[in-house]
Amino acid sequence: MNHTGIHTISADTAASEPDSGPATEHGHGWDSTGNAPSARRASNVHLDDVRFSYDRGRSWALDGVTLDIHSGEYICILGANGSGKSTLGRIIAGFVSPDSGEVSLMGESVFTEGHAREREYRQARHSIGMVFQNPEDQIVTTVVQDDVAFGAENLGIPHEEIVSRVHWALEQVDMLDYALADPSRLSGGQQQRVAIAGALAMHPGMLVLDEPVAMLDDAGRREVSGIIDRLRNERTTVINITHMFDEARSADRLIVLDHGTVAYDGKPSRFLNDANLLKAHGLEDADVTDVTMNELNFQHSVRDDVDSDVQTLAVRHVTFTFSDAHREALKDVSFSARQGEIVAIVGRNGSGKSTLARLVCALAKPQHGSIEVNGIDALGAKGKRGKALRKEFRAKVGYVMQHPERQLFADTVAADVSYGPRNLGCSPEQTLDRVNETLEFLGISDCSERSPFALSGGQQRLAAIAGVIASKPSVLVLDEPTAGLDARARSRMYTLIAQLKAQGTTIVMTTHSHDEAALLSDKVALLHHGRLMAFGRPEETLAMYDEITDRALSKHGHHANADVRFDPSERSPIARKSSFMHQLDPRVKMVSALVMMFTAFAIHSATQLALAAAVVFGIVGLSRLGIRHVLHTVRLLLAMLTVMGILNLLVTRSGTVLLHWGVLMITDAGIVSAILYTCRFALVIMLGAVVMQTTTPTEMTDSMESLLSPLKRWGFHVQELALVMSLALRFIPTLTREARQIVDAQAARGGSVETGGPIQRVKALAAIVVPVFAGALRHADNVSLALDARCYEGGSGRTHFRMLTTRRKDYCFLAGSVFYIALLLAFPTIF
Structure with missing residues (x-):
């Protein structure tokens, strides 16, 4: 199998069933006028009888695919889930090679006579951009602007040009205001925009998009459509893998896959307007299939006369703020639902929909307000009664996450x-x-x-x-239940929701889709920036949602002409505070802090301790983080230090005995030792906390690469080591979040690692290990593809977006650090 020479992808990425679809209608495609492609147009992609298998030929994910894609075409690829769309997209993008056939990409013959040609593949990929279905795995750094720049850096683009490209790309996806944000803290839709911006910054000749709008709201989808239109005007080849018919209708050409074969290749209108063709290939739209409103028992009259007047769910004046956030994620949200009602929660990406869903399931506690299910409020009580109420509450609420x-x-x-x-x-x-x-x-x-x-x-x-x-459950919470599903799977999900409604289950579902909310819901709650803007009948509430969407698009248009401040030398997602510590060269900050932390162990007197405390508290002041905030972040370590200090007090035998109790004694020397031990370690921890909170992981790895660069002379792969560190720091929050999701899933179903006896807790913990490990392997595989998509080929030839420069304030801080260390060591000890 030759595809392993480039990259393999796991068998669950696509189906691998034998060919049962009809023959291709137009083997080499049409241009935008519906005519055969002109011979003068350059071929970006040529596939001839391409076959690809995940199971060594027992079945074929792609079977005999023959295609030509020409420069400037906009092509949509449709197909049911498991039809081979993503596999075809990755072959077109040059990330996997087939088992057999011929492949040419961007004028390079990359696979021929059963062999992959590595150099040609690498050369072709320099002109191809790809955005994957899951943006989280495509983002490889911890600052948005750095991630967008990553691909351009790998292409060796000059620094000034990278700055210009990053600004332009973020502007195109309306994410310029998030240039300094941590991608892991963005919503799924915002992450998708960052991934698209990263591909755009590479200025590819051909862009492959795998479900690029699956995680976006209506405004985001229209923005991406606008991006595609601009790329078409610039004659960039765009290949869009999608399950949305609206996107497919706007394409120059439509390719339909069915069980790994090309079932149709031609004008979109001819296929999409033929209900028989759609049904034959599992692509019937949920709005035009046999799954009608009457068959689903979704008559609009139900909205006017719900069978039960029993109030099942009541959300009253709920306000929620994340522990490390500076504004409310939800502000004074109130709504209710009766038995058998469906409430759709709509809003733009980042409006608070998923946060509200978790609160309804008692997986988080609001700072203000109450949530009741069948009259039970599990969030107000504390202690054993609170635990008992939460268990009873969760027994009545089911939670299906965005990726169930x-x-x-x-x-x-x-x-x-x-x-x-x-x-x-x-x-x-x-x-x-x-x-x-x-x-x-x-x-x-x-x-x-x-x-x-x-x-x-x-x-x-x-x-x-x-x-x-x-x-x-009495209440079922569905977070984006149809995300990433094709039309047939969406219809099946709609039927399931209808059946649950008929059984009297109250359903709360978050959705990006205006049409889905209109089709399914009895009431709609509209969230915007964490506030409930409207709650009521779908018609009125969704009209307001459309207005918000239109305003967002107008704002995006305004941004295009705005003079937005954009500085790649800014050092942190919260660098807008302009604190002295945030703005320091991270190399100076890290080295100085490290030396000061080591010299803290030379503190043996009260004078030295007072000097060190003055310096550390001064550094906290320069960071503008606040003493209380720093102490709060390290409170657990400080508690451990206090315990260790007490033990140190009890085991010290020197000095005058002040108190004697059996084998234990307290001496004056022991008191001094305990105070010095506890305080100097506390100062070290506080200093480390300031450095960590004013330096992003990307800055840390860039600094390490710069400081270790002399080792390159002896063959050390410094850049590669820095990248590995950056990826590790980038994905620690992701894996932690996935582990938290499993804990939430267990808690929502009546058990978790935090409750029950020791054996039950151990079993619950063991149940987390396997899926988290599987997730880590999945992320590792996807990250390797993401690095290829961004043309990473080792450190050689890379340029840098973030230029580390040492300025006057850095020299002043360095001089102050040296003076402090010299003064500390020069002080005579008192004890």
Whole structure:
């Protein structure tokens, strides 16, 4: 198998079923006028009888694909989930090579006669940009502007040109205000925009987009469409892998995949207007299929006369602020839902939809307000009563996350589904009945004894949902339930929602889609910047949502002409504070702090301790972080130090005995030793906290690379080591968040590592390890593709967006540090 010479991708990325689709209608495609491509137009992509398998030829993800894509074309690739779209996109982008066939990319023959040509692949990739379906794995640094610059750096673009490109790219995706933000703290839609900006900054001749708007709101989708239009005007070849018909209609040419074969290649209108063709290839739109409003029992009359007047959910004046945030994520939010109602929560990316969903599930506690389900408020009580109420509350609320397949953690599907009923106290017989009933309801009974990690993506999503509804919740919270699904899968999800509604389940779902909210909901809650702008009938509320979307687009247009301050020398996502410590050269700051931390161990007197305390507190003042904030961030370490200081007090035998109690004694020397021990370590910890909070991980790795650069003479791969450190720091928050999601999934189903006896806690903890490890492997595989997508080929030839420069204030700080250290060491000791 020759595709391993470039990169392989895991079998769950695409389906691998044998060819059963119809023959290709137009083997080499049309141009934008519907005519055969002109011979004068350069070919960006040529595929001839390409085949690709994930299982050594037992089945084919791509089977006999022949295509020509010409310069300047805008092509959309459609296909049902598992049809091979992403696999084809990665072959076109040069990230995987096939098992057989011929491949030419950007004028380079990269695969021929069964062999991949590494040099030609690398050369072709310099002219190809790609945005993957999951933007989180494509972002490789910890500051937005640095990540956007990463690809241009790898291409060896001069510094001044990189600055210009980064500014332009962020402007195109309306993310200029987030240039200094930490990507891991952005919403999924915002991360998607950053990933698109990173590709645009490379100025590719061909751009491959794999579901680029799957995580975006309506305004974001229209902005991406505008980006595509501008690229088309510049004659950039754009290949858009999508499941959205509106995007496909605007393309010059449509390619449809079915079970790994090209089922259609031609004008979009001819295919999309033929209901029989759509149905034959599993692409019928949810709005035009047999799944009509009447069959789903979604008559609009239901909105006027809901069967039950019982109020199931009540959210009252909820305000929530993240512990390290400076403004509220949610502000005074109130709404309610009756039994059997569907409430859609809409809003732009970052408006607080997912945060509100977690609060409704009692997975976080608001600072103000209350949330009641069936009259139970689990958030107000404390102690044992609070724990009991939270357990009762969570038994009545089910939570399906945005990526529900990541909620899975048990060895088998049946074991995962049974987790909730067991924690609710169901007997083994009742639990088994619920498992069988739920799996049958979702049509996955045959998967009960299979590992959830061996299922297809669609089956994993259904298994995760089964694990939630097996607990028979009164309220079901769905966070973006149709994200990334094709039309047929969306229809199936709509049917499931309808059936749950018919059973009297109250459903709260977040969604980006105006049409989805209009189709499914009885009421709509509109969030904007954490505030509830409207709550009521879909027609009126969604009209206001459209107004907000239009205003956002108008603002984006205004930004295009605005003189926005953009400085790559800014050092931190919170550098707008302009604190002295934030603006220091990170090399000077880190080296000076490190030396000061080591010399703290030379403190042996009260005078030295007072001097050190004055300097450290002065540095805290220069950082503008505030003493209380710094002490709060290191409070656990300070508590440990206090305990260690007390132990030091009790074991010191020298000096005058002040108190004697059995084998324990307290001496004057012991008191001095304990104070010195505790205080000097506390100062070291505080100094380290200031450095960590005023220096981004990217700055740390850049500084390390600069400081260790002399080692290059002896063959040390300094740049590669710095990149590995940067990636590790970048993905620690991601893996931590995924572990937290599994803990949340367990807590939402009645159990977690924080409750139960020791054995139960150990089992819950063990259940986290496997999916987190699997997630780490998935991220590692995706990151390797992301590095290829950004043309990373080692440190040689790279230029730098962030230029580390030493200025007057850096020399002043360095001189002050040297003076302090000399003064500290020169002080005579008193004790």
